[in-house]
Structure formats: structure tokens, C-alpha cells
């Protein structure tokens with residue numbers, strides 16, 4: 001499998017806090033990687049370092065063999081797209097224009113210019129193809145009424161638009177940070193469809209979510225983070241059954257010694 005994204009020794013320190021500690025990862029074509037771990041484990045920090053929202057204290061990244069560096073807008077043009085734990089849409093713009101921003105992300109030099117272009121209505125004339133692509137994405141996600149302002153949407157709907165915006169740039173790697181939070185069943189189904197679309201294109205997805213069972217059912221591989229370190233990286237079912245999982249979530253080590261603790265002790 002061709003490697004799309006490779007990260008080595010990724011570390012992030014905030015003063016004395018080590019949010020991410022020497023984490024390495026690799027992501028192949030068509031692969032979906034689940035990123036799980038308890039609160040504060042470093043999941044969002046890893047997504048931030050990959051997307052360029054934060055600068056790494058140490059470590060390197062490559063995308064399709066090319067060094068990945070610089071601000072988020074540059075990385076978006078290189079082929080990364082992400083969603084945020086708290087959706088970051090242009091709230092004063094319509095659903096359609098937010099989706100068009102995603103289409104423009106691979107072309108435009110920075111997000112402020114994109115937002116300005118959308119506000120001025122100058123994204124549209126050049127974009128018959130984009131308009132049709134946006135309508136396809138909206139229908140895949142079950143989004144109707146594309147003229148609604150993003151600020152009037154529920155949290156779940158905003159998440160869908162953000163996932164749609166990310167898909168619009170046809171990313172090589174899509175980073176989804178807790179995309180299912182606040183979504184109803186049809187929203188979850190729409191997001192899963194998008195993940196499968198990215199996979200079918202031979203691209204890759206990193207999916208962060210607290211629902212470990214949901215993640216395990218969707219992904220090819222799971223990385224379990226704990227206090228900034230990757231303590232497991234492998235098959236989802238093996239991860240669920242692993243002593244590391246027990247230790248991280250329940251504070252229980254799956255050792256012979258534990259099994260010998262008498263009942264009622």
C-alpha cells in the first residue's frame with residue numbers, strides 16, 4: 001500500500017505540559033485510521049500538528065513523500081482537509097458558500113481571501129463544476145436548503161457542512177475531529193458515507209472519536225493515545241481486547257496476577 005502520510009517523532013510541548021510525546025504514524029492509500037484515547041490524551045494535538053493549526057516542538061511529516069510544513073492554508077493546498085471539535089464555519093455565509101469554500105481550498109492562497117471572495121460573491125462565476133459538485137456533496141450528506149445561513153444551523157448540521165466542506169477539496173488525507181458529536185442517525189450515516197467516498201478515491205482518513213466501538217467498526221487501524229504517547233497501533237479488534245485498552249480506560253492491567261485476585265477481596 002502506497003504511504004500517503006508519514007509522521008515521525010511528533011512532539012508538542014506547551015510550557016511544561018507534554019501534549020504529544022514522540023508519536024510516529026503512517027497512513028496508506030485508502031486507509032482509515034482511528035485515533036482514540038481519554039480526555040487530554042493528545043488526539044486533537046496530533047490533528048493540529050498534522051493540519052498545521054499548531055507547530056510541532058519536534059518531529060517531521062511528509063505527504064506523498066513531500067515534506068509537509070508551513071501554515072494550515074499551505075497544507076490545505078497540498079491536500080489536507082480537517083474538521084474541528086467545534087465547527088469553524090463562516091457563520092454569516094450560506095451552506096452553499098461554505099461548501100464552495102471547500103472546493104476553493106486547494107486553489108486559494110489563504111482562508112481569509114477565500115471568505116472574502118465568498119462574501120463578495122466572486123467564487124461563483126468560475127464554478128459551474130463546483131456548483132454541481134457542491135450539490136452532490138450536499139445530497140450525500142442529506143443537507144437540504146443550501147441557502148440557509150450557517151449560523152442558523154444546529155450543531156449537528158454545522159458538523160455535516162464542515163465535513164462536506166472538507167470533502168469538497170478532494171483531500172489526500174481528511175482529518176475528522178469528533179465528527180459524530182451532536183449528530184443524529186442520518187447525520188452519522190452521511191458522515192460515514194463521506195468517509196467511504198474518501199476511501200474509494202484511494203485517499204485516507206484520520207478519525208478521532210470518543211465512541212471507541214463506533215470507531216472500531218469503521219476503521220482499518222486504531223492508534224490509542226494515552227498522556228501524549230501512542231500505546232497501541234494496530235488492528236481495531238485487537239486494540240479493543242488489548243491490555244493497553246484496559247489500562248488506559250479502566251486502569252486495569254490484564255495480567256495473571258490480576259486474575260488471581262479473589263472475588264470479594
Ligand SMILES: Nc1ncnc2c1ncn2[C@@H]1O[C@H](COP(=O)(O)OP(=O)(O)OP(=O)(O)O)[C@@H](O)[C@H]1O
Nearest residue numbers: 014017018019037038039040041042043044045046
Ligand atoms: N493550547 C494549549 N495550551 C496548553 N495546554 C494544552 C493546549 N492544548 C492542549 N493542551 C494540553 O495538551 C494535552 C492534550 O490535549 P488534547 O486536546 O490534544 O487532548 P485530546 O485527546 O484531544 O482530549 P479531548 O478528548 O478532551 O479533546 C492536555 O493535557 C491539554 O490540557
